[in-house]
Amino acid sequence: MAAKHKSVETKFMEEREQVMRAVRRLDRRSFLKVAGAAAGAVLARGLLPPHTFQLVTLADAAVEKGTGANGMAGQPPFTFAYISDTHLYERTLNQRFVRGATKAVEDVNALDPQPDFVFFGGDLAQLGRRAELELGRDILKEVKAPVKMMVGEHDWFFDLGESWQDLFGPPKYSFDWKGVHVVVLMSVHEKDFWTARKMTPAERMQTVAGLDNGIQSRFEVGDDDRKWLADDLAKVPHSTPLVVFSHSPLYKYYHDWNFWTDDAEQVQAILQPYDKVTVIHGHTHQMLFNRINNISFYGMLSTAWPWPYAPTGLPTLTVQMNRADPFDQFDGCGDGRFDVRADGLVDKIYNLWDRNPVGVKADYLVSMGKSDRPTVPQFASY
Amino acid sequence: MTRRSNLLFLLPAFAALLGAILIFPGAIEAQQAPVHSAPQAKDGGVVIMLCDGKTSIEVKGLKPGQPMSHEQALAVTRDLMTTWQRAHPQQKWETAQASPQSAAASAPEASAPASSSSPGAALGLENAPKAVAGAQQGDTYASFTNRDYMIWKTETNKFVADGKRIFHSDKELGGTIGVSCDMCHPDASNTHPQTYPKYQVQLQRVALLRDMIDWCIENPVKGKALDPNDPKLRALEAYILAQRKGTPLNFGQH
Numbered sequence: 001m002a003a004k005h006k007s008v009e010t011k012f013m014e015e016r017e018q019v020m021r022a023v024r025r026l027d028r029r030s031f032l033k034v035a036g037a038a039a040g041a042v043l044a045r046g047l048l049p050p051h052t053f054q055l056v057t058l059a060d061a062a063v064e065k066g067t068g069a070n071g072m073a074g075q076p077p078f079t080f081a082y083i084s085d086t087h088l089y090e091r092t093l094n095q096r097f098v099r100g101a102t103k104a105v106e107d108v109n110a111l112d113p114q115p116d117f118v119f120f121g122g123d124l125a126q127l128g129r130r131a132e133l134e135l136g137r138d139i140l141k142e143v144k145a146p147v148k149m150m151v152g153e154h155d156w157f158f159d160l161g162e163s164w165q166d167l168f169g170p171p172k173y174s175f176d177w178k179g180v181h182v183v184v185l186m187s188v189h190e191k192d193f194w195t196a197r198k199m200t201p202a203e204r205m206q207t208v209a210g211l212d213n214g215i216q217s218r219f220e221v222g223d224d225d226r227k228w229l230a231d232d233l234a235k236v237p238h239s240t241p242l243v244v245f246s247h248s249p250l251y252k253y254y255h256d257w258n259f260w261t262d263d264a265e266q267v268q269a270i271l272q273p274y275d276k277v278t279v280i281h282g283h284t285h286q287m288l289f290n291r292i293n294n295i296s297f298y299g300m301l302s303t304a305w306p307w308p309y310a311p312t313g314l315p316t317l318t319v320q321m322n323r324a325d326p327f328d329q330f331d332g333c334g335d336g337r338f339d340v341r342a343d344g345l346v347d348k349i350y351n352l353w354d355r356n357p358v359g360v361k362a363d364y365l366v367s368m369g370k371s372d373r374p375t376v377p378q379f380a381s382y
Numbered sequence: 383m384t385r386r387s388n389l390l391f392l393l394p395a396f397a398a399l400l401g402a403i404l405i406f407p408g409a410i411e412a413q414q415a416p417v418h419s420a421p422q423a424k425d426g427g428v429v430i431m432l433c434d435g436k437t438s439i440e441v442k443g444l445k446p447g448q449p450m451s452h453e454q455a456l457a458v459t460r461d462l463m464t465t466w467q468r469a470h471p472q473q474k475w476e477t478a479q480a481s482p483q484s485a486a487a488s489a490p491e492a493s494a495p496a497s498s499s500s501p502g503a504a505l506g507l508e509n510a511p512k513a514v515a516g517a518q519q520g521d522t523y524a525s526f527t528n529r530d531y532m533i534w535k536t537e538t539n540k541f542v543a544d545g546k547r548i549f550h551s552d553k554e555l556g557g558t559i560g561v562s563c564d565m566c567h568p569d570a571s572n573t574h575p576q577t578y579p580k581y582q583v584q585l586q587r588v589a590l591l592r593d594m595i596d597w598c599i600e601n602p603v604k605g606k607a608l609d610p611n612d613p614k615l616r617a618l619e620a621y622i623l624a625q626r627k628g629t630p631l632n633f634g635q636h
C-alpha cells in the first residue's frame with residue numbers, strides 16, 4: 001500500500017536521498033550525470049529547477065563533448081566564467097547597477113567546480129570616473145577565481161584610459177592557457193571627434209556613453225594595435241586554438257549604435273590562418289552569436305541592462321533571447337561561462353537571470369546552424 | 383468657438399504676423415512686396431499691421447526695433463485677428479484672403495497685391511500655391527502656403543526634438559540615479575508605442591504609452607511620475623511616436 005500511494009513529499013524525499021547517496025560515492029564526472037538526472041526528474045514534473053542544477057546539466061553535456069568518446073583530446077578542457085558591462089556609477093548615486101554586479105560575483109563564486117579564471121568584458125564604469133572604476137575593482141575583489149580584465153569605451157573616454165590603466169594595467173595583452181592562446185584586444189579606439197567640437201572630457205565621455213547620438217566615431221582596433229596583434233600571433237602555430245576578447249563585436253552588426261568595429265575585416269584577416277578561433281565580445285548586452293569564415297563569435301550578457309536587438313544586421317545564426325520584462329531588473333541580464341573543449345572549440349552558456357540558462361554549442365556555429373540549434377524563445381523582440 | 387478651431391485659427395494669424403513684421407518697415411522693395419502704410423503710433427508704441435493692409439493695432443510700451451517675447455507676439459496676433467474678425471463678422475480669414483471678390487465685397491478699398499494673389503506670393507514664396515478656386519474655397523486647408531507648411535513642420539519637429547532631449551537626459555526626466563530612457567531604448571527602440579492601448583499584465587490594467595513612460599520614470603529612472611498633461615510627458619510621447627513613423631498601429635498586441 002505504501003508503495004502504491006506515496007505522497008509527493010515522500011517521493012521527493014526518496015529521490016533526494018537517492019541522489020545524495022549517489023553523490024557521496026561518485027567522482028566528479030559521474031556526479032554531473034547524477035545531478036543531471038535529478039534535474040531532469042524535476043523538469044519532467046514541470047517544476048522550476050534551481051539554477052545550479054540546470055547549469056550542471058549543461059556543463060555535463062559540454063564536458064562529454066569535449067573529452068570525446070573518440071578519444072580526441074588536443075589539450076585538457078577547461079572552463080572560465082565571465083562578468084561584463086556592469087556600468088557602475090558611484091555607489092552613492094546608483095545602487096541598481098551595484099546589485100547586478102554583486103549578483104554576478106555571487107554567481108561565479110558559486111560555480112562548482114570553480115572556473116580557471118573569471119573574465120571581465122569591459123564597461124566596468126558608466127562614465128569613466130575613477131570612483132566608478134574603484135567601486136568596480138572593489139566588487140571584483142570578492143571574486144574567488146583569478147580575474148582578467150578588458151576595457152570598454154565607458155571606462156576609457158573620460159581620461160582616455162589613464163585611471164583604468166593605473167588600476168588594471170595595459171588594455172591589450174595575451175597569454176597561453178592549457179594549450180590555448182588567449183588575446184585581449186583594445187577594440188574601442190575612436191578617431192578624435194571631440195577636439196574640433198571643443199568638448200570637455202565629461203562631454204566626450206557622455207557622448208561616447210550614448211548609443212544613438214551619431215556624433216562619436218566608430219570603434220576600431222586601429223593600425224597600432226592590429227600590428228601588435230599580428231606581431232603577437234607571429235610566434236603562434238596556426239593549429240593552436242585562439243580565444244580573442246574584444247569589447248566591441250569584431251564584425252559589423254549595426255553602425256548607428258556602434259555595434260561595430262570599423263576595421264573588423266582587417267582584424268579577421270589577421271586571424272584567418274588559424275583553424276579554431278573564438279572571438280568573445282561585450283558591449284551588445286544580449287544573446288548574440290555569429291560565424292564568419294573560420295571565426296565563431298559570442299556576445300556576452302550585461303549585468304546592468306539588456307539592449308534590444310538592432311533593427312538591421314542581426315547575424316542569422318543568432319537565436320534571440322526571450323523578450324525581457326522591464327518590471328524585473330534582472331531579466332535579460334546575466335553572466336555566463338565558456339567551456340573550452342579538448343578539441344579547442346568553445347561552448348557557451350548564457351546564464352540569463354530569472355530564466356533558464358541557454359547553452360550554445362560550438363558545433364552549432366561551426367555547422368552554420370545545421371546542428372545543435374539552441375531553443376528558440378517564446379517571445380521575439382519587437 | 384471650439385478649442386480646435388481656435389488653434390487652426392491661430393496658425394494663419396501667426397503667419398500673417400510674420401508678414402506684417404516683414405512688410406511694416408517698407409524695406410523689401412526688391413520683391414515688390416505690397417507697401418502698407420500703417421497709421422502713426424498714438425501712444426508711443428509700435429503699430430503692427432495685419433497683412434490685409436488695413437487692420438492694425440498699437441502695441442503700447444514697445445519701442446521701434448525692440449523684439450517682442452514669444453508670448454507677447456502670440457498675444458498681438460490674437461488681438462489682430464480678433465480685430466479683423468470683429469470687422470468681418472460673417473467671414474473666414476482664409477476665404478477672404480484667397481478670394482478677391484469675397485474680400486472686396488466686405489472691403490471695397492482692398493486692392494493691395496496681397497489680396498489679388500495668394501498670401502504666399504506676398505511673402506515672396508515662389509512655390510506658394512495659388513488660392514484654390516471653386517468648391518474648396520473656405521476649406522480649412524485650401525489656402526495655406528508652403529510657408530505655412532514649413533512653420534507647421536518646424537513646430538512639430540521642435541516638439542519631437544524636445545522629447546528627444548528629455549529622453550536622453552536623466553536630469554530633465556527628474557531621475558535620481560543617473561539613468562535615462564535612451565540607455566535601454568536607443569532610438570526609442572523596444573518601446574512599441576503601436577501596441578498601446580493594451581492590457582499591461584504587470585500593471586493589471588489597460589495602459590497607454592504614457593502610463594509606461596511614467597512607470598519607467600518612477601522605477602528604473604527613479605524619478606517622479608509626470609502629470610499626463612506635463613509638457614515633458616507630451617514631448618516624450620511625441621519623440622517615441624515619431625521614431626515609429628510608418629509602423630502599422632496594432633493596439634492590444636502583446
